Amino acid sequence: MQSEAVRYQRTGNVGLLLIDNPPVNVLGAAVRRGLALGLEMALADDAVRGIVIACAGRTFSAGADISEFNAPMSEPTLQSVFAAIEAAPKPVVAAMHGTALGGGLELALACHYRVAVPDAKLGLPEITLGVIPGAGGTQRLPRVIGAIAALDMIISGAPVDARTAQQFGLVDAVIDGDLVQGAQQYCAKLVEQGATPRATRGRAVDVTGFDSAGIAAVLGKHSRALKGRTTQQLVVDAVTAAVQSDFDAGLAIERKLADRSLTTTESKALRHLFFAERQVSRVPGLSVESQKDPIARVAIIGAGTMGSGIATACADAGVAVTLIDSSAAGLERGLGLIAANFESSVARGRLTPDQAAERRSRIVDSADIEAVAGADVVIEAVFEDLALKQQVLSKVASLTPASTLLAFNTSTLSIAELAASCRDPQRVVGLHFFSPAHIMRLLEIVRTRATEPAALAKALAVAKLLRKIGVVAGDAFGFIGNKMMLDGYWREAELLMLEGASPEQVDAAVEAFGFAMGPARVNDLGGTDVGTRTRIELFKREQRPDPYFVIADALTAMNRLGQKTSAGFYRYEPGNRKALPDEEVAALIERLARERGIQRRSIEAPEIVERCLLQLINVGAQVLESGVALRAADIDVVWIHGYGFPRHLGGPMFHADTLGLGRVLERIEHYRCRLGDDYWRPAALLEQLARQDRSFAQWDSERTRA
Numbered sequence: 037m038q039s040e041a042v043r044y045q046r047t048g049n050v051g052l053l054l055i056d057n058p059p060v061n062v063l064g065a066a067v068r069r070g071l072a073l074g075l076e077m078a079l080a081d082d083a084v085r086g087i088v089i090a091c092a093g094r095t096f097s098a099g100a101d102i103s104e105f106n107a108p109m110s111e112p113t114l115q116s117v118f119a120a121i122e123a124a125p126k127p128v129v130a131a132m133h134g135t136a137l138g139g140g141l142e143l144a145l146a147c148h149y150r151v152a153v154p155d156a157k158l159g160l161p162e163i164t165l166g167v168i169p170g171a172g173g174t175q176r177l178p179r180v181i182g183a184i185a186a187l188d189m190i191i192s193g194a195p196v197d198a199r200t201a202q203q204f205g206l207v208d209a210v211i212d213g214d215l216v217q218g219a220q221q222y223c224a225k226l227v228e229q230g231a232t233p234r235a236t237r238g239r240a241v242d243v244t245g246f247d248s249a250g251i252a253a254v255l256g257k258h259s260r261a262l263k264g265r266t267t268q269q270l271v272v273d274a275v276t277a278a279v280q281s282d283f284d285a286g287l288a289i290e291r292k293l294a295d296r297s298l299t300t301t302e303s304k305a306l307r308h309l310f311f312a313e314r315q316v317s318r319v320p321g322l323s324v325e326s327q328k329d330p331i332a333r334v335a336i337i338g339a340g341t342m343g344s345g346i347a348t349a350c351a352d353a354g355v356a357v358t359l360i361d362s363s364a365a366g367l368e369r370g371l372g373l374i375a376a377n378f379e380s381s382v383a384r385g386r387l388t389p390d391q392a393a394e395r396r397s398r399i400v401d402s403a404d405i406e407a408v409a410g411a412d413v414v415i416e417a418v419f420e421d422l423a424l425k426q427q428v429l430s431k432v433a434s435l436t437p438a439s440t441l442l443a444f445n446t447s448t449l450s451i452a453e454l455a456a457s458c459r460d461p462q463r464v465v466g467l468h469f470f471s472p473a474h475i476m477r478l479l480e481i482v483r484t485r486a487t488e489p490a491a492l493a494k495a496l497a498v499a500k501l502l503r504k505i506g507v508v509a510g511d512a513f514g515f516i517g518n519k520m521m522l523d524g525y526w527r528e529a530e531l532l533m534l535e536g537a538s539p540e541q542v543d544a545a546v547e548a549f550g551f552a553m554g555p556a557r558v559n560d561l562g563g564t565d566v567g568t569r570t571r572i573e574l575f576k577r578e579q580r581p582d583p584y585f586v587i588a589d590a591l592t593a594m595n596r597l598g599q600k601t602s603a604g605f606y607r608y609e610p611g612n613r614k615a616l617p618d619e620e621v622a623a624l625i626e627r628l629a630r631e632r633g634i635q636r637r638s639i640e641a642p643e644i645v646e647r648c649l650l651q652l653i654n655v656g657a658q659v660l661e662s663g664v665a666l667r668a669a670d671i672d673v674v675w676i677h678g679y680g681f682p683r684h685l686g687g688p689m690f691h692a693d694t695l696g697l698g699r700v701l702e703r704i705e706h707y708r709c710r711l712g713d714d715y716w717r718p719a720a721l722l723e724q725l726a727r728q729d730r731s732f733a734q735w736d737s738e739r740t741r742a
Contacts, residue, residue, distance in 0.1 A: 042070025044077050049085040049227060050220045051078035060098035061091045063139045065110045072112050075120055086127045086223040089147060090216050095134025096156070097143060100171070105298055105307065114139055114171035115287070118146035122235050127226050131211070131219035132156045137195065142169060145176035148234040149226065151209045151219050152198040158206060159195030165310060166267050166303030166684065170294030174274035175237075175286040181206050182242035187275045188254045191268050237283040246279055264550045265684050270297050301694055305686025308733075309676060312669035312687075316507045317496055319666065322489055327496045332356060334498075335411035337428055339363075339370025339401070342445060343417035345473030348377040349502050351398040352474060358411060359401045367401050374399060377474055408432050408440075413498055415467060417445045420569055425449070426457050433459040441494045443467040447518050448570045450577075451511045452484040462488040465495045468515060470678050471562075478677035479504040484511045507674050510664035513574060517674045519664070520688070522570070523580070524655030525648050527715065529555040530587050532644055534629040536636040539605045540617050545641035546648055550682025556605035557615055559588060560598035564605075568592040581714040586628050591621070650704050653692040657719035660689075660732070667739070668732035693731040701726040 041064075043054045053074040055061050071089075078087045091097055100114060121128055121143075130136075130144035132152040137159050144150050144158070152158070160169050160177065168174060169190065178186040181204040189196070201207040211218035251272055255262075262268050270293045277289035297303055317327065334350045336343050339361035347370070350357045359374075361367045378392040387395070405428075408414050414436060416428045429442055436442070442464045444454050455464040466482030479502070481495045492508065499506025509515040514522055529542050537545075543554025559567065568589050574580075591597075591604055598604035599613060606615035629636055652675075659665045665674075672687020685691045692700050701718055708716035725735060 039066065039070030039073050041066040042074045044074040046078075046081060046084055047220055048224060049083060050223045051081060051084040051087045052216065052220065053078065053087065053089045054092055054216075055090070055097060056092040058093050060095055060135075061093060061140070062099060062101045063097055063114060063143065064101040064104070067097075068112050068114065068117050071117050072120060075117075075124065079124060079126060084126065085227040086129065087124065088129045088131055088216070088219045088223050089121075089143070090131040090219060091133070093134075096130075096132040096136040097140030098135055099138025099140050099161075102165070102307065102310065105167070114142065115291070118143060118172055122146045122148075122237060124148075124233060127223065127231055127233050129219055129223045129226070131215050132158065132198075132207075133215050135159075135195065137161055138169065138173075139171055142171040142173045142176070145180065145236055146172060148236075149208050149222075149231075150206065151211050151215075151222050152201065152207050153215050154198050154210055154212065156198045156201075157195035158198070158201050159193065160190050161193040161195070163191060163193040163262075163267050163271065164306065166265075166300060166306040167297040168267065168270050168274055168290070168294050170291060170297075172287060172290070174271065174290045174293075175278045175283060177206075178241045178275055178278040179236050179239040179283075180204075182244060183246035183275055183279050184244065184250050184254065186278075187246070187251065187271065188257070190271050190275070191254060191258050191262070241279055243279050246275075264682055266300065266302055267297055301686075302684045305684055305690055305694070308669070308686050308690050309672065309683065312667075312673050313505055315667070316505060316670055316673055317500070319492065319496070319508050322493050322496070327493045327500065329412075329490075329494045329497045331412045331494070331497060331501055333358065333411045333413075335360060335408040335414045336417055337361070337405065337408070337414065337432070338417035338419075338445075339366045339373075340417065340419075341373065342469060342471060342473055344370040344373035345377070345471060345475075346415060346417055346445070346469055347399055348374050348474035349469075349504075351395045353502050355398065355501065357399040358407050359399055360403070360405055360407055361401075362403055362405070364403060367403065371399075371401060377472075405431055406435055408435055411436065411440060413441045413443065413494070415443045415445055417469075420446060420449065420566075420573070422449055422454060422573060425454050429454065429458050429464070438463060441465065441491055441498070443495065443498075445469055448514050448522075449573060450513070451482045452486065455484065455486065461486045463491045465491055466509075466511070466515070467495065467498070468509075468517075476678065477503070477505050478517075478674060479506045480515050480517065480674065480678075481506050481508050482511055482515055483508060505673060505677055507670050508666060510662070512659075512662065512664045513578060516659055516665050516671055517678050518570075519659055520652055520655045520671070520675070521679060522567070522585075523715075524651035526555045526559075527580075527584060528647050528651040529644075530585055531583060531711075531715075532639060532647060533587060533625050534583060534632070534634050534636075535639060537639040537644055538617065538622065538625075540615070541639070541641070542644055542648075543615075545644040548641065549645045549649075550685060552680030560604035560606055560608075560615065563598045563600060564588045564592045565597045583628070583632055583634075586632075587625055590624055590628065594624075596621075646703065647707065649688065649691070650700065650707065651715065652688045653700055654704055654716075654719050654722060656688050656692075657722040657732075660735075661719060661721035667736045669736055689732045693733055697722060697726040697731060698729065 041057045057067050128147045129149045130147035135157045160173050274290045274293050277286040333356040335358040337360045347357045347359050381387040382392050444466050451466040455461040468480035470476035479499045539556035546554045596603040602608045607618040665671050668689035675681040704718050
């Protein structure tokens with residue numbers, strides 16, 4: 037009896053096991069049972085002299101079923117299935133296309149021979165989930181390509197193409213044309229030549245370069261990507277076992293290390309993000325099908341840094357772009373920025389010159405706003421000025437049909453207020469791109485109460501088309517990310533400076549915690565005037581207790597706008613971006629503190645980090661309870677991809693769960709007693725969950741089931 041997940045058939049003297057478990061042929065329980073059954077059938081068939089294992093659909097197996105990671109794997113396990121394949125008395129050939137990742141590559145390594153199509157990608161990316169390969173990958177790969185090459189490949193987590201894999205010895209032949217047919221012919225030829233099974237377990241490990249210096253070089257090569265991480269040491273231990281132990285002993289060591297890696301906070305955080313990034317597009321009331329609206333042309337109004345970045349992203353995605361700017365000089369500058377973006381891609385090897393030219397040709401420019409006609413989506417990207425944006429979109433609405441999505445690119449302004457003077461406010465959304473827009477993956481999609489489901493679905497389709505992670509947010513000041521940054525994290529960082537910490541101390545503390553950059557350095561990079569303009573608009577509608585960004589706004593008034601004026605929170609030497617402490621800034625901060633009666637003192641790094649994180653978490657809870665964010669996991673995705681929160685800690689809300697919400701509440705109350713209610717009143721949701729001994733993850737889960 038055949039398995040539905042794995043089909044067995046014979047062509048001549050070659051048996052074929054075809055895995056068919058869409059969409060990516062994960063090696064779940066049904067596939068494992070099917071492989072075991074199919075192997076038995078092939079071995080029992082006297083007419084079969086060799087076996088090919090391949091996959092249906094668009095890819096070879098993309099790995100194990102991650103949903104099984106939290107419990108013991110049901111029988112048959114990957115390890116037992118792979119052992120049976122490796123022990124088969126008939127040659128077994130893995131035929132790979134698409135991606136052979138994780139458990140998929142471990143399956144191929146258990147086979148005796150491996151073939152692939154030229155564009156196949158092979159890798160062991162488990163480290164991106166905070167785990168190590170646990171089905172023989174750390175033991176078989178060193179036996180195929182050598183210990184030091186295997187260590188580098190596993191720690192990098194990056195796949196290699198078939199040609200590179202062939203050079204390593206990981207692929208025996210590259211198949212042009214039909215893969216299954218080519219693999220069957222390759223297998224038949226092996227049989228004809230009298231080739232026998234070539235068990236990977238019996239091969240010696242090439243240990244050249246695998247010494248303390250070689251290991252240190254590999255770790256150093258990936259140190260930036262693995263800042264704050266620990267999984268890489270488990271990889272070193274596992275590969276060392278392949279070098280120092282026999283195969284079975286090495287497998288046992290790998291199993292223990294893999295099990296240990298699954299229990300770490302790092303792994304739990306990274307797996308949390310894996311699922312969170314795939315869940316963000318699930319919006320109550322919207323089907324997946326509704327998010328497949330075709331988008332052929334996008335019109336972008338405003339050819340500045342943001343508009344040119346959005347245009348680049350659209351052209352990269354294969355979309356026709358009309359870039360509109362009323363200023364000829366502005367258009368010329370924007371087109372120059374776009375050209376520079378594509379030149380950078382060519383220089384990095386991401387595109388060939390011909391590909392860059394073809395993408396650049398998708399962009400046409402115009403000084404006439406009526407050129408928006410015929411666009412499926414119109415995105416305004418003019419200055420962060422409410423009246424100007426209203427004027428632009430009101431005109432655009434009169435020129436386009438109701439089916440055209442109208443989007444404001446803004447980081448803080450109210451979308452409802454922007455759309456108030458616009459015809460058809462139901463087709464208006466906010467699209468908060470992060471700079472540089474053609475590189476940053478995050479896209480906050482802001483809906484108002486008037487936004488229709490069809491408009492929201494089209495906005496999500498835009499995110500998918502541009503290969504961005506679209507997170508839906510409600511319409512409130514700062515949406516998700518900037519609300520937490522401005523009212524929480526950065527505001528507290530400024531208060532710490534007023535109380536006695538220097539900008540460089542604050543930046544150093546949060547960067548040591550794991551943030552990519554500290555708040556003062558980010559302010560200088562983006563320009564202090566950007567935040568000042570945001571607060572000018574905010575104060576027209578809302579107020580905040582003093583002190584609220586008094587340092588940054590004072591710097592703006594002094595024309596210390598950051599790197600672009602060679603002075604902001606730091607000073608900068610001509611042509612150099614290195615941030616240097618500035619006595620003038622220290623004197624300014626002391627004066628601002630003195631005017632407010634703030635007693636300055638020495639502040640240590642642990643307090644800096646704790647206060648910034650507590651504020652981030654508390655304001656995040658406010659964002660969640662107000663409905664601006666659908667899920668705590670969505671907040672984590674926003675902060676990982678838009679604000680440099682360390683990925684291995686899972687995001688601010690996951691980190692709060694790791695600390696324990698009871699402990700978080702206790703520390704907030706501690707600072708509330710010291711610093712007052714203005715910014716230290718606990719969010720009601722945080723209080724509720726802490727008192728009930730629940731977590732943000734549980735809150736998410738309960739709402740999903742409701």
